Amino acid sequence: MIVLEILIFTIIFWIIKYFWDNRRFYYLASKIPTSAFDFSFSGIYNFLTADTKMMLKLVNESFDNESDIAKTWLGHILFVIANHPDDIKTIFNAKQCYDKPSFVKFSAKIEKGSLFGELEYWRSHRKVMNPFFGYQSLRAVIPIFNDKSKVLIKSLECMVDKEAFNIFHNMTALTLETILKVMEYDVDIQNQEAKSRDVFIKNLENFTTVAFLRMFKPWLHPKIIFENSSLSKIQRHAMSNSAISFTEDIIKNIRSKTNNNEDEKHKSFMQAMVNQKNNLNDDELKHEVHTVVLAAQDTSAISSSMTLLVLAVFKDVQQRVVDELYQVFGKTRDTPYIEFENVNELVYLEMVINEVMRLYPVVPFVVRQVDEEIVLGHKYTIPVKAAVVVPISRVHKNKKFWGDDAEEFNPERFSKENFSKIHPYAFVPFTKGPRMCLGYRYAMMLMKIQLANFLMRYEVDTNLKLEELEFGVQVTMTVCQGYMIKIRDRKY
Numbered sequence: 037m038i039v040l041e042i043l044i045f046t047i048i049f050w051i052i053k054y055f056w057d058n059r060r061f062y063y064l065a066s067k068i069p070t071s072a073f074d075f076s077f078s079g080i081y082n083f084l085t086a087d088t089k090m091m092l093k094l095v096n097e098s099f100d101n102e103s104d105i106a107k108t109w110l111g112h113i114l115f116v117i118a119n120h121p122d123d124i125k126t127i128f129n130a131k132q133c134y135d136k137p138s139f140v141k142f143s144a145k146i147e148k149g150s151l152f153g154e155l156e157y158w159r160s161h162r163k164v165m166n167p168f169f170g171y172q173s174l175r176a177v178i179p180i181f182n183d184k185s186k187v188l189i190k191s192l193e194c195m196v197d198k199e200a201f202n203i204f205h206n207m208t209a210l211t212l213e214t215i216l217k218v219m220e221y222d223v224d225i226q227n228q229e230a231k232s233r234d235v236f237i238k239n240l241e242n243f244t245t246v247a248f249l250r251m252f253k254p255w256l257h258p259k260i261i262f263e264n265s266s267l268s269k270i271q272r273h274a275m276s277n278s279a280i281s282f283t284e285d286i287i288k289n290i291r292s293k294t295n296n297n298e299d300e301k302h303k304s305f306m307q308a309m310v311n312q313k314n315n316l317n318d319d320e321l322k323h324e325v326h327t328v329v330l331a332a333q334d335t336s337a338i339s340s341s342m343t344l345l346v347l348a349v350f351k352d353v354q355q356r357v358v359d360e361l362y363q364v365f366g367k368t369r370d371t372p373y374i375e376f377e378n379v380n381e382l383v384y385l386e387m388v389i390n391e392v393m394r395l396y397p398v399v400p401f402v403v404r405q406v407d408e409e410i411v412l413g414h415k416y417t418i419p420v421k422a423a424v425v426v427p428i429s430r431v432h433k434n435k436k437f438w439g440d441d442a443e444e445f446n447p448e449r450f451s452k453e454n455f456s457k458i459h460p461y462a463f464v465p466f467t468k469g470p471r472m473c474l475g476y477r478y479a480m481m482l483m484k485i486q487l488a489n490f491l492m493r494y495e496v497d498t499n500l501k502l503e504e505l506e507f508g509v510q511v512t513m514t515v516c517q518g519y520m521i522k523i524r525d526r527k528y
């Protein structure tokens with residue numbers, strides 16, 4: 037009996053101590069308006085057991101607030117959702133919010149990489165990687181973007197005038213092959229038999245899934261998630277032999293080459309990374325390679341696939357894109373070699389890509405951790421350890437900033453004149469500030485070169501209707517039905 041009393045007393049003592057120690061946190065949290073949606077206890081259960089579609093539904097419901105700032109709880113984690121671009125600007129630029137919450141620094145495989153690593157780790161590694169992602173260095177990879185896009189065009193010849201197919205598989209193979217080639221690892225994924233190509237890609241997708249599940253179920257070891265995933269034995273074997281071990285091959289490969297290129301500007305990504313000055317060991321290099329491959333692959337493949345799907349629906353817009361291509365490259369069926377300078381000439385194509393990323397952002401939200409108190413919405417002090425959420429998908433469709441037709445597809449919003457009237461933080465597919473996407477220039481150039489090659493050669497069509505599309509989220513937001521398009525040879 038005494039033991040029980042001591043136990044109860046101890047528990048009560050610790051609960052009181054916990055709330056007393058965190059009284060400022062709970063006091064400040066109580067001042068923030070509560071979201072119309074609250075996860076509560078059954079909410080936590082739903083959240084932890086949700087499939088990708090359900091996950092997106094829950095996330096969207098939690099964003100659905102009238103007020104500019106709203107809070108919701110997931111267990112003891114305080115989420116503060118910032119809907120106003122002024123607050124989004126503060127979050128992306130304030131050093132108090134550079135950090136990612138610990139539940140986001142998830143996967144054992146990438147938790148040390150720039151994407152999810154500790155703040156100090158991120159700071160020093162971002163500095164190392166930054167120069168490669170500038171325009172001057174990216175010039176050097178333009179031939180890779182062109183060559184790999186041409187492999188795609190060739191590999192699709194067998195699909196002309198056939199049934200609809202999911203272009204996402206081809207785009208994933210293309211972007212993966214491209215980023216690996218940029219890292220001086222030459223592997224032929226696009227021309228592999230569809231089955232083995234899909235296994236290779238599925239491996240990476242499952243690698244991402246494992247990483248994602250670890251975000252919400254950190255107590256599970258990646259191996260357990262992996263073993264319980266829907267992978268077949270063969271796929272698991274292939275995964276351990278390809279997706280994970282390719283990073284080791286990449287590093288061995290680059291370490292074995294003597295680096296005679298002293299010109300910093302013209303160093304390849306991997307040459308820059310292994311540079312003695314940076315002093316990165318093999319383990320750190322492995323994490324950065326994982327990070328960049330993971331960040332580069334799905335995101336641009338989804339955006340390119342979605343752009344093709346939208347153009348298949350809006351034929352007039354597709355024709356305008358092609359007219360611009362003819363203007364820049366001449367009216368020809370031969371896919372052009374796209375120079376660095378040409379990329380900037382494809383103004384309308386860029387407007388279309390931006391409008392697609394506005395309506396269907398690949399990353400629908402980002403989360404940052406508050407390391408020092410910060411004021412949002414002019415009057416709410418956000419406590420240390422709160423997780424601030426920028427609901428990109430919601431801000432992109434907010435009528436206050438985009439007008440009553442915010443839900444409609446209209447690339448004209450991104451003409452120089454129209455876009456200059458939009459709040460700069462109302463459009464943030466790559467986010468902004470010191471921690472914004474490192475590869476945004478790479479991604480825009482890559483997508484423009486891929487799509488220009490594709491559309492010069494093929495006309496796209498689809499039976500899908502945009503309003504009937506269902507989306508799911510698993511780090512990135514994807515179409516559940518697949519990006520089903522039909523292609524025909526373009527008549528010119």
Ligand code: HEM
Pocket residue numbers: 150151152158162327328331332333335336339398399402465466467468470471472473474475476478479
């Ligand atoms: C359409 C394509 C892409 C989209 C929409 C996208 C979007 C994003 C977003 C939203 C973030 C999080 C930024 C934040 O936390 O504030 C991010 C981070 C990052 N992205 Fe991208 N990304 C794309 C393509 C790429 C590519 C092609 C690369 C590399 C070649 C890349 C490399 C990275 C890296 C390294 C980070 C971590 C940056 C940091 O924490 O400092 N991304 N990206």
